[in-house]
Amino acid sequence: MRITRSRLVPIIVSAVLALPALLAAQEPVTITGKVTSDAGQPLAQVEVAIPTMGLGALTKDDGRYAIVVPGARVSGQTVTLVARRLGYKSGTGQITLAPGGVTHDFSLATNPLQLGEVVVTGAGTSTEAQKLGNVRNHVDADLIQKASETNAVQALAGKAPNVTVVQQSGDPGAGSFINIRGISSILGSNQPLFVVDGVPVDNSSFSTSNFNRLDDGAGAVSATGGFGQTEGTVVTNRAADINPNDIESVEILKGPAASAIYGARAAAGVILITTKSGRSGPTHFTYRSSSSFDDVNHTYPLQTSWGQGDFGVHADTSPGGDCDSPSGVCRRSWGSPIPAGQPVFDHANDLYRVGHTFDNGFTVSGGNDRTTFYLSGDNTYNQGVIVGPNDFFSRSTVRAKASHRILDNLKLGADLSFADTRAKYIQRGNNVNGVQLGDLRTPPEFNNLPYLDGVYAQHRSYLFQHPSATSLFDDRGFDNPFFVIFQDLNQSNVGRVYGNVNAEYLPMPWLKINYTLGADYSADERLEGLPVSSSSFTGGRVVEGKIVNYLIDHNFTATANFAVSPDYGGSFTLGQNLNTRNVRELGDVGRDLVATQPFKLSNTVNRDLPLDNETVIHDASWFGQGTFDIKDQLHLTAALRNDGSSTFGRQNLRAWFPKGSAAWEFTKAIGEQSWLSYGKVRVAYGEAGQEPLPYLTSQNYSAGIIGGIAQGTGNTPTQNGIGGLASSTLRAANVLKPERSKEFETGVDLGLFKDRADASITWYSKKSQDVILLTPLSPSTGYTQQGANAATLQNRGWEVALNVRPVQTADYGWEVGLQWARNRNKTLSLGGEQFLTIGDFNNQVAMVGQPIGVYLGSGFLRCGVSSGQNVVDSDLSGGTDTLGAICKGKPNGALYIGANGFPQQDPDLRVVQDPNYDWTGSVRSSFRYHKLQISGLVDIRHGGQIWNGTKGALWSYGTHQDTQQRATCVSATACVGNDKTFGQGGWWDGPVAGPGSDTAVPIGENWYKFIAACPFIGIDEPCIEDAGFVKLREVSVSYTIDAPWVQRAIGFSSIDLRVSGRNLKTWTNYTGYDPETSLGGAISSASGAGGVDYFNNPQTRSFVFSVTLNH
């Protein structure tokens, strides 16, 4: 508008006339007060605000707040003051702004069902908690902080029913796999989509071993297109780049009924992370420092009585003797008794120390009526429990988040995070260069220190005890564990930037437009170096590669609110999303170092075929969501998303995903009862998908490895410099569409006994159809697999949560929370096949009628379990009969004992292991006394089985403590002593059948090495163990010091002191390191193939001390 002279004059006149009033209003108004709970307890971190003016402040630890209204905005008006804090019902008050001060106190009632709180429901939509038609699982900053976990995903363990988190091991940076409501895909990740402040982010895991196709024996293709990680080092998950202290809250959308708004990427649920923001008011500073003390929570029991050798004969350990060669009698500890007085070494413990995590961070936040900001910086350094300098995870993060209201109806924001994540790992797993394999197999009398001999400074191992001048390149058999620790290099350096710019525009009071443009870029540089004299790679080996991940996400929503009448109203949201994801992996393996250092590809003599892989995925989507509220008690929601994806295939470029839900707050109709203060029934249905892996519709030729006897062997189609190709064993799929999970969920949320307790019960049924699998083809047709929408999986379960607050006073309070969940997974169809291998180490399968991930392995002959047609010994004199005949009258499952007194292998495979838990649960309790708070979390997982291959191997090697009692054997079949009878006296107790049933047989090398050694023999049954556990996951004791002297002495308003413990105690029948171990980590678990333990590194327990200074 142009101002003309004629218009200017009246303006000046008016201003002059108004001057006295303006001058009178120059004095600012200070609003002060105190916020307490209804029990009288001062409440900190309560946001007190005047929404119409955009002013506000946070309460301090004493519950007090102060808001200063600039004099220019004071005109004696009456405004509404609102006090909000999660977990409490909001309070409002009317105050009149007048010169001087105004005081207003609030008493907030607890709000266990979070009624009235705004809940982010994804893709730019939100609602209020009571309107949700599906169960809400919410984790706030306080719970994440109490977990004291470096990895934000791990911090979610035990926090919500049916949200299962498994950490690969206790290594610093070890990845955590998260799954919600069971496995619903075979090739997909089965991990929820991670969305930070509205932008999907990368949470992938990539094993450096994937760069090394020749040596990596693992087989299963994963969601990332990579392979398993059963060797090499642990792998982190990229959500580990998030600083947990930056998280304000986490909303868990558990399945399609809640997550359908994310369409084809949401079948496994969505984790919505909201980061902390600044709030208007005084600038708030915090400085936090913590340090932890970590140690191994359980070690393997090892025998210390028997020495190196075989069949009772002590190995020749003299220079130049048998044990300067990695084969033969030196490999195991089946030798003669170790003479009294000869030292033995504690291989179970001698690798470990007390590890530490040092975490230091700060935040600065604040703002005014138009601008808010939040800044944080943090460094976490986790030094692992394995000795030496090469076991650490370090993460430095910086976050800046700000918003500015440039117009009354237009707010712009930006949210930028940078993470620098550096780690060094230790080789472990199925790996002769792994620390565990060489350590636990070491005979008790061999000292692994020094790991370099004193004369030639060469690698010495128990299989190669006396290096010589010419032995530098001789094979050591298994690496000395200290050589692995100190000489190997396995590092990952990640630089990552992610964030978004956003705008919120309100063109009309009833219309809100949101726009978010987000990006996530990371570059992960990997380097693995095995030095000269490493076992199997005596010339040394270098794996060097880089993973670049780049995504852009554009999300636009327009939300219109409407009210037909006071009793009828709702909203309608229309949105659009464009998403691109680019992954580039480039790496190679160099063999035989030119010089002993550096570990660089350029310093190697030979190079393998490089891995040069890229994937590009584009998605384009529309979505709409409508809500309708009737009489403020019946809340209806319906949404529809149309997704297009480049992975769908040209014939099916787009797909629809609907959802609908209803929530009825029935206590608003029937009125509150004496025992029932709130009640809501809810029902929801939704469909969400899983995108196909890219390029399954392309028919290709491969230049990769074919054939081979074991790791390290195999041919490329290219030979002698002449380019060769071989048909891919994967036949092109003609048509692929996204997997579709259909979920029905119903439940009830109750507030009980005047909110002294609340309960939530949910039942769900999720059927996943068109699940894509690599359909096995008869290899004799020339192809082994073909992608197809072929499988149907089902997950059904119950989720129950009960929170009780029996004591709530101003001085003390006590709360108990119980969670229980059960998920039953079943493979309904595999498109005609009976089973499909999904494991990357064992033969874990998806099998019709079975939960996914069961192990189709080998067991002993058992009555009623094995085929009755098997021909077996019928008597002790050489007669034979069928197993069915022998088993007549015997109970089902009776162990067949042959004439030799031993059980026999069943030639037919059968299901020998189910890694899925029967149920999971947790108990959380917290106690408050004045400023002292004590809380604890017990995590329970019942049932499920794990394959303890480590123990099986140690049986074979004669180092496990079980072998301490042993028969004397001179051959595999000639043993005396340590007699046991199968089925009796605690030795394989249970019914038996067969001619050898009552025959006592010697148990020694004959059994442990030649029958029970599951990793080598192939009979898995002896290695299957119960995976259930009860774990004291968290204990936290905190105290807040906010006495006036704090302010006076150090200038901060309060000090929070916290001592917490993590994984302090585990009650389990599992005999390995920890039943939570996961050899293949997220990659294997994501395909449903968990429950495998083979020389993985141990888990840890921690004590954490932290100090937070608040200003």
Added chain:
Amino acid sequence: MRRNMNVALASLGLLLGTAACNGFLTGDKLSSDPNQPSAASIQQLFVGVQAGQFAFQEGTVPMMICMWVQACGGTNGRFVEQAGRYFFGEGSNIGANGGDWALVYDGGGLVDIRQVEVDARAIGDSGYLAIAKIWEALTMGTASDQWGNIPYSQVTVSPTPPLDNRFAVLDSVQKLLDQAIAELNFANTDTVHKGPLTADLVFGGDYTKWIPAAWTLKARYYVHTAESLGTGAYTNAINAALNGISDASGKSDLRAFHTTASAERNMWGAFQSSSSFGQDVIAGKFLVDIMNGRSDPRLPAYFCKNLLGGYGGQDFNTPQPNNTVSTFQCKPLRFGDTYRMPYVSYFENELILAEAYSATGDDGSALIHLNNERRLYVNTVYPPTAGPPATAALPLLSGITGPALFDSIMVEKYVAMFQNMETVNDYRRTCIPAVTVVINTAGFKNVPGRLFYPRSERNVNSNIPDPSAQLGVSGHYFRNQGDVTACTVQTAP
């Protein structure tokens, strides 16, 4: 107000409109795999086939066979030793041999061999076509040797191809070789088409070497039916072998091609160098004792010296002192990275002739051919380029007839064919040498007669019986068609 609304609606329309274009979802790197080629030439496939078949002929099956005939031993209790102790099943990582099965049929195997044949026909190149057919004959014949009845005639027709009778497979293979020989004869006169030339890693495109190799292969497969068909099979074998490889230099043997590159090495050598499991395969006492007994000049080419400075092997039933057992860790010539293992050779041809003549009563001819093989310098087991070593041949035999001659022939073949899967075929047929069955807890009372079908095939192909049914009603005696009698004692026909 109105203006604001217009702005909002215009923005909305603009943004939503951008998603209407499906071009965002298709195109470069979106619709097709940017990482792998989608087409392959005949030469690229042919080289890949050779790489695949080198891997098959030197993979886990021959290692397992080597232990079953006790030319190799197994140690360290891991899968290698367990395979030698008959602990194997359709799910084992050795013995199930799913990977080997795939090498027969999948990329680098039959599917690509057939494509080479299709491409060769399309361009009218008989040389390419014939050589591909010989590879097919070697591959499918070997597969039938180890698994018996196998899918073959219907593999391109049915998604679940039925099992062809083993003799039907061998008959098909014979016809294939006949065609190949005829096509090679034609190719010799074809001045237009040049065949694979240097892409033929075995003979460099020399058809004159492929023709006798095909004849020797025919002789091998005739011999495989001899226990069942008798004299007729031996007569056919003689007729074929007389056209077989006659070049004693070894340069006409159908051999592998290997280099020092990590993915081009002799597989047995690579196994020693690059896998910790390689140490688990060691010398078999049975073979070493035979060779020690006659001071066989091939000993240093086969085995490392033991710690006592001599040669010895491991016995599955009677553990031998560690210092007496030879390993392969020194990578003797047979385990060298570049060692070109003979798959079909002059010395096999001579020993087929010797066996066939002996079995048909012509001891004189049999002895001649046996001595032809025994007089060879060890250079036939060396790469042709390595030159003859200064090692004497085996002394010639004379005056030996009947079963003793037959036994000598088969024992010599057992020694000469070390690492070659043919050794177990000879053993099944003749029960020579009389290896002692390994005391085992797997229930086997004989040396296993063949392999289980891999789980990967049985899962999909309903024509594959359960493992317990594969073992047969008499339990753990399963054998192939043509393997008439299980070997419990040494017998001569």
